[in-house]
Amino acid sequence: LLGRTLVGSLTLGGRSVFPADLNPTPWLALLVACAVPAAAVGVTLFALRGVVIEPLGVVRTAKPRKRRIWWRLLLPLAGLGLLAPLTGRGNDHGRFNTWQVSGGVVLLLIGITALLPWLLERLVGAISGGPVSWQLAVRRLQVDSGGAARLANGIAVAVAGAIALQMTFAGAEGSYTKDTGQDPGRATISILVPSGHEAGADSVARQVAAAPGIVRTVPVTGFSAARAPKTDGDDITVTVGTCEALAELARLDGCADGDAFALNTAAGTPDPGATARPGERLYGGNVHGFAGIDGAPAEAPVAFTFPAGARTATPREDPTGNLRSGLLLTPSAAPKGLGFSQSAQIYVQVDESRPDGLDRARTAAFKADPLATAMTLKQSGRDGNFSAVRTGLFFGAAGVMILIGSSLLVSQLEQLRERRRLLSALVAFGTKRSTLSVSVLWQTALPIGLGLGLATGIGVALGSVLLRMANQPVRIDWASVLAMTGVGGGVVALVTLLSLPPLLRLMRPEGLRTE
Known part of the structure; x- marks a missing residue:
């Protein structure tokens, strides 16, 4: 009972338990209360079977017998x-x-x-x-x-x-x-940033990169696109990032700001329903006409043109193990004014030689955006x-x-x-x-x-x-x-x-x- 009251304040290996987790089963406690004295009496009687106890405390000296090994080996062998x-x-x-x-x-x-x-x-x-x-x-x-x-x-x-x-x-x-499919060698932490304006992810990435022990930060943003506004058809996934960021998502044969890429499928050709042709006009953002937050008016989709010089690229698994599809755009080729109709993700590489690197990265992400979610990447999950x-x-x-x-x-x-x-x-x-x-x-x-x-x-x-x-x-x-x-x-x-x-x-x- 004493140990149960103290266990809540003890920590072992970074873990602890609540006192309520140690509620004893009544019948087991009663069994222990009866079995322990009975066992003590039985052991004592067995141990004293060859001892003579006299009132005057007479001590008889006798040569102790050596212990035998044969019967002791029978127990583990049995x-x-x-x-x-x-x-x-x-x-x-x-x-x-x-x-x-x-x-x-x-x-x-x-x-x-x-x-x-x-x-x-x-x-x-x-x-x-x-x-x-x-x-x-x-x-x-x-x-x-x-x-x-x-x-x-x-x-x-x-x-x-x-x-x-x-x-x-x-x-x-x-x-x-x-195996989770994640690659901690490319990114230690993945930070999910809530929907917001285009500069939100870049601002969070800069603040996290300024923290001690951070090797690099790679932000990417994404939004949905369609061939017509307020459509009920299939969306086209569009990912925006610098050439360094896009290289984490696809195998590029060269990249400069203003380039665009259409991702191949597993068969090696772009999926017509999930991509666009070079020079095609698209709409991005709130393509389904969803209402704004707290009764705000719905954001209008933004029209843009998929660059005529777009090339195809083969997707590769990102640091989280996901294989992307759709379109890849560098910042100059991406539409502006999408508002809250987009998402953002930041890949963070931490210096593993610093034991506090993960904590500093999470703290910096929270300070930059309290609603950001930081996920530690692991190669295997248990x-x-x-x-x-x-x-x-x-x-x-x-x-x-x-x-x-x-x-x-x-x-x-x-x-x-x-x-x-x-x-x-x-x-x-x-x-x-x-x-x-x-x-x-x-x-x-x-x-x-x-x-x-x-x-x-x-x-x-x-x-x-x-x-x-x-x-x-x-x-x-x-x-x-x-x-x-x-x-x-x-x-x-x-x-x-x-x-x-x-x-x-x-x-x-x-x-x-x-x-």
Whole structure:
């Protein structure tokens, strides 16, 4: 409940959520409230099955048995055995046995909790020598590696599950990503300017070009033309721009102000219904006689002549991926006084070396015309729902790790409190406080580092199996692997940092007092 009230003020990776998005399901909350105490009691009874508890606190020394590996390997192998038969089912519309999938995933993740104590015991048992802080940490882990492994298991399982999920979504990303046809190499932003007079687009383009980080601006305007005013026939699309602008729309064999071009169709010849003959008289602007804005009188169409020296040109896709048709006119060949019966578009190239170039371009466009719309051009576009789910998974995994980190902090502080007399005695014998602080860091970093390494391996293996089940090529998404591992390592570093102040207090001489 506390986290829910604070989540609205937190931002991660430029994204955040509303508190209302985190409404818990009542029956799930009740299940957690009952299942967690029951699980705690069950685990405690299982762990104490070989312990004798006596009222006088008698301690019996016995040689601890070494952990066995054979049954620990059975868990992940059983998980792989459940998932392997489902390979290639992605073409079957995702018809999976959900219990089989869930069982396989759970067994693989539980395998981490079984393997980590054995690996940690073998690792610390083979270590010797090193600085005093290192020896203190290793000896502590040699005496009780199980407690350290239990602290690392939660982070390891969360990291492994998160890596597997992120790998699965990254592998399926191609199915949700489509080519937009846009060319960011020619224009970074496309600005749509509302209808207005001829100079509107040029004015906006000049103001945007004056902003820092803008390489160039290319404005084009467009209007509809017809062979007769107030016609109900097909319109002829007319685009007006400088030679530089028209070169973005068609392949020209030469251009100068005053030139005009008729665009070819896919067959290589102009479409008679969508173009005009050189020297033909046309009408441009409000050719359908639409009424003006707010009851204003309708604008009259403007008569003009398509230049007699017009040439044909082959259209090319503009930076937004659109293929234009109709006529191309340079400013001297275009009619004047079209008023609001025209549209404008500005292609803006931003210096990519400036991280604030996009923001400056959008700000300049808004200042020039608050009604202008700036659209960032991207070569590929991703399905919005897919992006939202993947982002939600990252936030969820990070949140789970933070919760596990808070539990890890409580366990760490409890262990330090239990060792208060030992720490105070070491300080009394002349051990440096910095040495003890670093030893505590090593005691946390060593099992957590081993756990993250094991989690990365099992997470990648689980992600690969899930991708094969979805009939997708196996591709390791190293960005997700590093991100999840980094979040886990960051949580551990934060827990260690927060445990240092209590550690320093426990090293005081008062810790030697006892009844």
